[in-house]
Every structure is written in C-alpha cells, then in structure tokens.
Amino acid sequence: MKIKRWIGVLLCMLLCVGMLPTMAFAANEADAWDGTADTSWYTGSASEYDINSAEALAGVSQLAADGNDFSGITLNLTTDVDLSGHDWTPIKTFRGTFNGGGHSVLNMRVALEDGENGFFGYLNKAVVKDINIEQADVEMLSSNSYFNQGILAGWANNAKVTGCSTTGSITADASGSDVPSVGGFIGSCKGNTSIVSCWSTADVTTTSTEDAVMLGGLVGQWENAANGAEIIDSYFGGTVTAAEATTSTAGILGAGLSFNGEVVLISGCVSYGQLNVPAGAEGNAVHIAALDEYGMAENCMWPDDGKAGVVRLVVDWSIGQAYPDPDFDETQCGQVIADFTDQAVIEKLNAGAQTTGLWRLGKNGYPVFSTQTDMIRADYEAVEAARGKVPADLSLFTDESVNALNSALGSVDENLSIDEQEQVNAMAKAIEDAIAALEYKGADYQAVDAAIEKANALNKDEYKDFSDVEVAIAAVVRDKNITEQTAVNEMAKAIEDAIAALEYKDADYSKVDEAIAKADALNPDDYTNFSTVEAAVNTVVRGKDITEQDKVDDMALAIENAIANLEKKPATGTPSDTDTSSPQTGDNSNIALWIAVMLAAGAALTGTVLYSRKRKYSR
Structure with missing residues (x-):
C-alpha cells in the first residue's frame, strides 16, 4: 500500500475549518421541512432545548452559521424530520450536546465545493448521541484545497459520538485537493474523539482518478490521536469505492496517522462491506484499518474474502509515503470470519462489548445492533x-x-x-x-359399488339363504374418507364373501322319483327288454342344484321314455290235460264263446298300444 502524504498540509489541517454559507429562514413548525429555519425556540437563557420540527432543526444550522456553537447547551431532537426537497447546510461548528433520542433525519442532501461537509460540519469537543442520518445524499462537487467529508460530520475533534448511524451515499470529487478525507460516518477525526456503538451502511465513493484520498466506510482518517481516541463496538456494512489506485481504502478507518505517538484504539469492530479499488490495487483495500505504528486494533472481525483485515503502515515522513509492514501479523487484531451467521460470532462480539447484548444477527446474515429492530429478523x-x-x-x-x-x-x-x-x-x-381446514378426499367406493351391482344381478330365489348378502349390503356406510379406505374395502369384501358363500337351492327330483317309482312297479320279466329303463334309472345323478334343473328333468324324461318304449313279451298258452276235445261243429254255444274271447283280447291289445303311444308323445 502506497499512500501519498504531504506532512505540511496535514499540520495545517489541524488549524483550519471551512466556512459555511449562511441563510435566513422564516419559522414554521413541521416534521417535513419546508426549507425555512425556525430559531424562535432559542432564548439563549436555557441550557437545554427541544427540537420538535424540521424547521427548528434548520434553526440550529442557522444559529451555528451566525456563530453560535452551542457550547454547554443540550439539544434534544424529539421527532423524526424529513429534509427532502431542500439542500441542507451543515451545522458549522458544534460544541454542545446533541441528543437524537433515537430519531432519524431523513433524506438530507448536502452539495458543497469545499470545507467540512455533512449533517455537522465540525464537531469540536461536542457530544452527539442516538441520531440516525438515513438516506442521505452528500456530494462534494470539487475542491481547490482540502476537505473533510462525512455524512454525520466532516470533522470531529475531541468529540464523543455514541449510538449514531448513517445510510445513503456520499460522493467526493477530490481533484485539486491536497489531503481529502472521506468517510461514510465522519470524514476526519482528531485528538481523543470517541466513536462507540455506531454504524454505517452508506455507499462511499471517490470519483477522481488523479488524487489519493483517505477513504473509510466509517472514518476517512484519524490524525494526531490523543489519550482516549477510539472506535469501539462499531461496524460498517456498506460499499467503499476508490477511483485512484493509491487511495487508502478501508471499512472502518481509511488511515490512522499520528505525529505525536498517541494511539487510536479500534476494538470490537466489524467490517463486512464491499471494498472496490482499481485493478492491481487490491492491496490497498483493508477491511478494518490501515494504521501507523501507533495505531492499535483488537477483537475485530472481517470476512474471508482475500482482503486484509488490518495493515500496519511504515511511514517515511521525509518523503510523505507509507508502506505496509510485511512482518505484521493481523491476527493479533482480530479474526477472519467465514460465516457470520454462526451464533458463536454474535456471542463472541457480545462477550467483549461495552454494552450488554449489543449485537444481534441481522436478517442480512451479518451482525447488527440489537436496537436495529428493522434489521433483525423476526422470530419465525x-x-x-x-x-x-x-x-x-x-x-x-x-x-x-x-x-x-x-x-x-x-x-x-x-x-x-x-x-x-x-x-x-x-x-x-x-x-x-x-x-x-385440510379436507380428506372421499374413500373409493368402486369396489363396494361393483359388489352391490353383482349382488343385485342375482336372483335371490335361487339360493337357500340370501340374507347374508343383504346384511352385508345394509352394513355399507357411505361418506368415509380416504383414511378409512381399508374399512370401505372391508365392506366390499364382506359383500363379495357373502356372495361367494351363497348356496343354490337343490334341484327338484320329484319327477325323477315318480318315474323311478313307476319303473319299480313294473315286472321286468313282462317285457322283451327292460334294460333301457334300468339304464335310464342308473344314469340319475343326485345332488344337482337348481341351476341344473333341466338336467334333472331330462333324467326323469329319460326314464319315462324308456318305460313308454317297453314291449311286453307275447302271451303263450298250453291246452289243458283234462280238456282235449275239440269243439264240435255243431256246438254253437262254444263257437260263440271263442269269438267273444278273441274280440275282447283284440280290443285290449289295441287299447294298450294306443295308450302307450299317447303317453310317449305327451311328455
């Protein structure tokens, strides 16, 4: 790291304060600034005043421009104010106490060409606490000498600043300036200035490619520290962009240079902002600070992105140049953090913090202050x-x-x-x-419906007992949900099982039995061939159910047909041994008797044949 330095100019800076233009404003109380200044609240006889409007705040700037440095006076900001729409004139020199009460100054715009630039121009032995400068737009258009530029203050000498913050942007064109100092919080600090529990997420930018700048996310430079000079428990999470290659660029302190041997202490600070430098100048980007041999850093943390955390400068005052000490061990100043979301990081920061429970993990994944409730992730x-x-x-x-x-x-x-x-x-x-409110899908009743349809297709009169099927169907409960699918499946199974267990009624064998009884009543010896009847009887199969009634009826018909087709053996006779005589020709009575017998036999035979045929074709 090579830092251009003109020692004589630095010494002159200790004595110079830029002049600020003065303006006259009319009074009007309102949180949204109307561009006027109200000084009516200041009587000069009290030691404490409440600032309750944007116009009253502008009145502080007006009074300071008129030469009032508020030494021994406390100002209490009691409301948030919005400065949008009008350029802000920095409070020139302030020696009193400014208590922001946790309130915010919004949309401050400052655009000057030289001098101290910020909400305050110069804090000289002042106390500033608990004020937030939000969404600021600070711009140094050009410079023909030197300037100190910051969002909260351009320059702080022996000041005490606690619990303050800045957001927004600050841009400086350092061309033509001898020793420019630019910080996202304070441009330059001197003496025993103390910065405790402060932070910035501002975008800090220099645009000149010709002149080196002492550029810091919080403080641009610290010159001639005195006993008690410190930056404690503070952090930077914005962006620092340098246009010139030899610019000393850092997250917390751009450069700490002392001509009197006093030490500025940086303790418990965190820098995780983005540092942008020209190609080839990466060594000039440091997360915490570039310090001379009198500077000191401890218990700090910075990201593991390849950039240094702390650099110790070896200064050659004779030529006004400084170089990094190659033997310096930055680990004595703190540690590189690979993962800021690790709860151990927050615990370690809180263990060393002056304020109990100061640090919390922000929703951006980095440490923030516990008072930054808008930056801390809610409880999920x-x-x-x-x-x-x-x-x-x-x-x-x-x-x-x-x-x-x-x-x-x-x-x-x-x-x-x-x-x-x-x-x-x-x-x-x-x-x-x-x-x-989640609603279960209905159970699938397709199997139940299919089983019921199958049951309805049956003729219950064909079965011995159909009641089990009817009971199973009656047991079906509709409107079951999908979690009760097993129960629905059991309903379907019960119906299917009842159907499967049905027994058909027995076939009607009464005709078979009648036919067999008729066959049994016959004397087989009376017929020429009785085997057909016997065969028909023997083919009878018992145990048929009602579905085979036709087969059973066919068995009966077969027996009946066999009986009907029986042929009797012809009748045969032998003459009586006691009657061997032949009828006499003249015996008319015997002849008549034989004729009658013959006619009766013929009639009987004819009737039998006709009856058999009638029975056969009538089945």
Whole structure:
C-alpha cells in the first residue's frame, strides 16, 4: 500500500475549518421541512432545548452559521424530520450536546465545493448521541484545497459520538485537493474523539482518478490521536469505492496517522462491506484499518474474502509515503470470519462489548445492533412449527384445500424484521388454519359399488339363504374418507364373501322319483327288454342344484321314455290235460264263446298300444 502524504498540509489541517454559507429562514413548525429555519425556540437563557420540527432543526444550522456553537447547551431532537426537497447546510461548528433520542433525519442532501461537509460540519469537543442520518445524499462537487467529508460530520475533534448511524451515499470529487478525507460516518477525526456503538451502511465513493484520498466506510482518517481516541463496538456494512489506485481504502478507518505517538484504539469492530479499488490495487483495500505504528486494533472481525483485515503502515515522513509492514501479523487484531451467521460470532462480539447484548444477527446474515429492530429478523419459530405440521402426503386431501395450504406456505416472507413480528405471527396462523381446514378426499367406493351391482344381478330365489348378502349390503356406510379406505374395502369384501358363500337351492327330483317309482312297479320279466329303463334309472345323478334343473328333468324324461318304449313279451298258452276235445261243429254255444274271447283280447291289445303311444308323445 502506497499512500501519498504531504506532512505540511496535514499540520495545517489541524488549524483550519471551512466556512459555511449562511441563510435566513422564516419559522414554521413541521416534521417535513419546508426549507425555512425556525430559531424562535432559542432564548439563549436555557441550557437545554427541544427540537420538535424540521424547521427548528434548520434553526440550529442557522444559529451555528451566525456563530453560535452551542457550547454547554443540550439539544434534544424529539421527532423524526424529513429534509427532502431542500439542500441542507451543515451545522458549522458544534460544541454542545446533541441528543437524537433515537430519531432519524431523513433524506438530507448536502452539495458543497469545499470545507467540512455533512449533517455537522465540525464537531469540536461536542457530544452527539442516538441520531440516525438515513438516506442521505452528500456530494462534494470539487475542491481547490482540502476537505473533510462525512455524512454525520466532516470533522470531529475531541468529540464523543455514541449510538449514531448513517445510510445513503456520499460522493467526493477530490481533484485539486491536497489531503481529502472521506468517510461514510465522519470524514476526519482528531485528538481523543470517541466513536462507540455506531454504524454505517452508506455507499462511499471517490470519483477522481488523479488524487489519493483517505477513504473509510466509517472514518476517512484519524490524525494526531490523543489519550482516549477510539472506535469501539462499531461496524460498517456498506460499499467503499476508490477511483485512484493509491487511495487508502478501508471499512472502518481509511488511515490512522499520528505525529505525536498517541494511539487510536479500534476494538470490537466489524467490517463486512464491499471494498472496490482499481485493478492491481487490491492491496490497498483493508477491511478494518490501515494504521501507523501507533495505531492499535483488537477483537475485530472481517470476512474471508482475500482482503486484509488490518495493515500496519511504515511511514517515511521525509518523503510523505507509507508502506505496509510485511512482518505484521493481523491476527493479533482480530479474526477472519467465514460465516457470520454462526451464533458463536454474535456471542463472541457480545462477550467483549461495552454494552450488554449489543449485537444481534441481522436478517442480512451479518451482525447488527440489537436496537436495529428493522434489521433483525423476526422470530419465525411459530412459522417453522406450523410448517412442521404439514402432512407428509398431501395427496390424501382435496385439491382445493391443498391449494389453500400451498398459498399460505408460499405467502411467507422470510425476511421480515422484529418490527413486523405481527405479520410473521399472522403467517404462522394462516398455515395452521390451512392445515386445520385440510379436507380428506372421499374413500373409493368402486369396489363396494361393483359388489352391490353383482349382488343385485342375482336372483335371490335361487339360493337357500340370501340374507347374508343383504346384511352385508345394509352394513355399507357411505361418506368415509380416504383414511378409512381399508374399512370401505372391508365392506366390499364382506359383500363379495357373502356372495361367494351363497348356496343354490337343490334341484327338484320329484319327477325323477315318480318315474323311478313307476319303473319299480313294473315286472321286468313282462317285457322283451327292460334294460333301457334300468339304464335310464342308473344314469340319475343326485345332488344337482337348481341351476341344473333341466338336467334333472331330462333324467326323469329319460326314464319315462324308456318305460313308454317297453314291449311286453307275447302271451303263450298250453291246452289243458283234462280238456282235449275239440269243439264240435255243431256246438254253437262254444263257437260263440271263442269269438267273444278273441274280440275282447283284440280290443285290449289295441287299447294298450294306443295308450302307450299317447303317453310317449305327451311328455
């Protein structure tokens, strides 16, 4: 690191304060600044005044421009003020106490060509606490001499600054300036100035490629420290961009140079901002500070991005140049942090902090102050707990209710702050409510319906007992959900099992039995061939059910047909041994008797044949 330095000019800087233009304003009390200044509140007889409007705040600048440095006086800012729409004139020289009360000065714009530039121009033995300069736009257009430029103050000498912050941007064109100092918080500090628990996330930029600048995220330079000079428990998280290659660029302190051997102490500070330097000048970018042999840093932290944390400068005052000490061990000043989200980082910072519980992990993944509730992530435990209750298998639920749950889950904003905790709690409740409203899909009754359809297709009169099927159907309970699918499947199975267990009624064998009885009543010896009847009887199969009634009826018909087709053996006779005489020709009575017998026999035979045929064709 090579830093251009003109020692004579530095010494002159100790005595010079830039002059600020003065303006006259009319009074008007309002938080939004109307461009006027109200000085009516200042009586000169009190030691403490409340600043309750933007115009009253502008009145402080007006009074300072008129030569009032407020020595021994305390000013209390009691409201936030918005300075947008008008250029702010820095409070020229301030020696009193300014208590911001945690309030903010918004949208301050300062655009000057030289001198001390910022909300305050010059803090001389002043006390400033608890004020936030937000969304500032500070610009040094050009310079023909030297200047100190910062958002809170251009220059601080033996001042005490605690609990303050800056955001926005500060841009400097350092061309033509001998020793420019630019900081996102304070441009240049001197003596025993103390900066405690302060921070900046400002964008700090120099535009001149010709002149070196002492450029810092918090403080541009520290000159001639005195006992008590310190930057304690503070951080930078913005961007520092240098246009000139030899510019000393750092996150906390651009350059710490002392001509009197006193030490500026940097302790418990964190820098995780982005440092941008010209190509080839990467060695000039340092996260914490570039310090001469009298500077001291301890317990600091910086990111593991390849840039140095602390550089010890070896200064050759005869030529006004400084070079880094190659033997300096920066680990004695703190440590490189690979992961700032590690809770151990916050614990270590708090262990060494002057203020108990000062540090919290910000929602940006880096340390912030516990007072920065808008920067600290809200408590998402309730959201995580709600997410943990989401069923693993959402396919069990209706599309509509699942869509509502997914909408609640998708609406979670993961980056809300403590100030927005109620919104986070509402997100958790929305998820819980959507889970409670999940509606199971209905169970699948297709198998039940198929079983019932099968049962309805049956003729229950064909079965011995159909009641089990009817009972199983009556036991079906509709409107079961998908989690009760097993029970629904059991209903279907019960019907199927009852159907499977049905027994058909027995076939009617009465005709078979009648035919067999008829066959049994016959004398087989009376017929020429009785085997057909016997065969028909033997083919009878018992145990048939009603579905085979036709077969049983066919068995009866076969027997009947066999009987009907029987042929009797012809009748045969032998003459009586006692009657061997032949009828006499003249015996008319015997002849008549034989004729009658013959006619009767013929009639009987004819009737038998006709009856058999009638029985055969009538079945």
